[in-house]
Amino acid sequence: MRSEQFASIKALLERVFANSPFYRRKFGEAGLTAESIKSPEDFLKIPYSDKEELRLAYPLGLLSVDQDEIIRIHSSSGTTGSPVIIPYTRQDVEDWTEMFARCYEIAGITKKDVIQITPGYGLWTAGIGFQAGAEKLGAMAVPMGPGNTEKQLQMMIDLKSTVLCATSSYALLLSEEVERRGIKDKIHLKKGVIGSERWGDLMRKRIREGLDIELFDIYGLTEIYGPGIAIDCEHHKGMHFFDDFLYFEIIDCNTGEVLPDGEFGELVVTTLRKEGAPLVRYRTHDLTRIIPEKCPCGRSYPMIDRIIGRTDDMVKVKGVNIYPGQVDSILKDIPGVSSEYQIVIDHRNGKDTLTLRVEKEPDCDRSDLDSMIMDCFKKKIGIKIHVEPVAFGQLPRSEKKSKRVLDYRVK
Numbered sequence: 001m002r003s004e005q006f007a008s009i010k011a012l013l014e015r016v017f018a019n020s021p022f023y024r025r026k027f028g029e030a031g032l033t034a035e036s037i038k039s040p041e042d043f044l045k046i047p048y049s050d051k052e053e054l055r056l057a058y059p060l061g062l063l064s065v066d067q068d069e070i071i072r073i074h075s076s077s078g079t080t081g082s083p084v085i086i087p088y089t090r091q092d093v094e095d096w097t098e099m100f101a102r103c104y105e106i107a108g109i110t111k112k113d114v115i116q117i118t119p120g121y122g123l124w125t126a127g128i129g130f131q132a133g134a135e136k137l138g139a140m141a142v143p144m145g146p147g148n149t150e151k152q153l154q155m156m157i158d159l160k161s162t163v164l165c166a167t168s169s170y171a172l173l174l175s176e177e178v179e180r181r182g183i184k185d186k187i188h189l190k191k192g193v194i195g196s197e198r199w200g201d202l203m204r205k206r207i208r209e210g211l212d213i214e215l216f217d218i219y220g221l222t223e224i225y226g227p228g229i230a231i232d233c234e235h236h237k238g239m240h241f242f243d244d245f246l247y248f249e250i251i252d253c254n255t256g257e258v259l260p261d262g263e264f265g266e267l268v269v270t271t272l273r274k275e276g277a278p279l280v281r282y283r284t285h286d287l288t289r290i291i292p293e294k295c296p297c298g299r300s301y302p303m304i305d306r307i308i309g310r311t312d313d314m315v316k317v318k319g320v321n322i323y324p325g326q327v328d329s330i331l332k333d334i335p336g337v338s339s340e341y342q343i344v345i346d347h348r349n350g351k352d353t354l355t356l357r358v359e360k361e362p363d364c365d366r367s368d369l370d371s372m373i374m375d376c377f378k379k380k381i382g383i384k385i386h387v388e389p390v391a392f393g394q395l396p397r398s399e400k401k402s403k404r405v406l407d408y409r410v411k
């Protein structure tokens, strides 16, 4: 933590102790006062905040300023229970817009570009964030919102859109539609800014080739402004994030211990400047790592890695945390393996065992596939596993998310 970041955190704590009923109660229960946090080491004593608690503050319990300072709210979808409502001051909206404009700049997008925005507008933060950033940059925004593919493609052709903002699934749909209609030569897209759930390399390749564009991962969540708090640059080595607005930590999601740079774990975010609903040590449940190396682009903003999954997807075997995203990334480099796999965990003779079932590509006749995968797994994840190659098509397919992990251990 840099000294100016700690100074921002001190000021943030004073603000939330004075004005946020949510944090006053939470920190009061933990026996903390704003004065008790004197050093970056003391900061580590502050308990994490979680989405469940934010839900309990519905509707406006997170408010940390007078309500007449609020100019807008957004809300994160509640699949279960109450949604979380995040109030924004004018400054919050400007700060978010500033970060978003930086994202576009980092992706090499300029005021000459025509930016077609397909994420939704409304309570959700997506569309309006893409829009505000584009306007600040001075580019021409085409605020389509989602769906209506017919009109979407018409506008894309007639207005010569050069940038597509979309989720990965909608970008894929558009690219398949462009291909099906044979209109690729009428499309002027150069770049795609994709804010999304975790998406694999295969999908990236199909979108990149289908639309002939360079892809940029943009990251964010409604509780922390929205999308636009991190993006990859032209080197695609990781996503730069804005450490003058946000403080990032990576923790072991089981023990809560802060992990050193370079190790994968759960991203925890503290908002350094947010006014309407500041958050202190907020658990995102997204899994990534802080990349210790400097980016060749020379920008001073540090980087996180691509999001490799959610904490709910993680399993612990023989004391090691394993995420399906890591298995994806090991298998994609092994020739002859299809994209489908299953992780089977059991407990036998007092020991955890992990069996990885992998499908062979139809034309694969390698006999050393299992030992090759075992070696890679040992090298990259650090544990010995069993590998069971099966014929192509043997593992179940699912319309929705495939179930990758079968854990038969008695809890």
Ligand code: ZN
Pocket (backbone or CB within 6 Å): 233, 234, 235, 240, 295, 296, 297, 298, 299
């Ligand atoms: Zn860079």
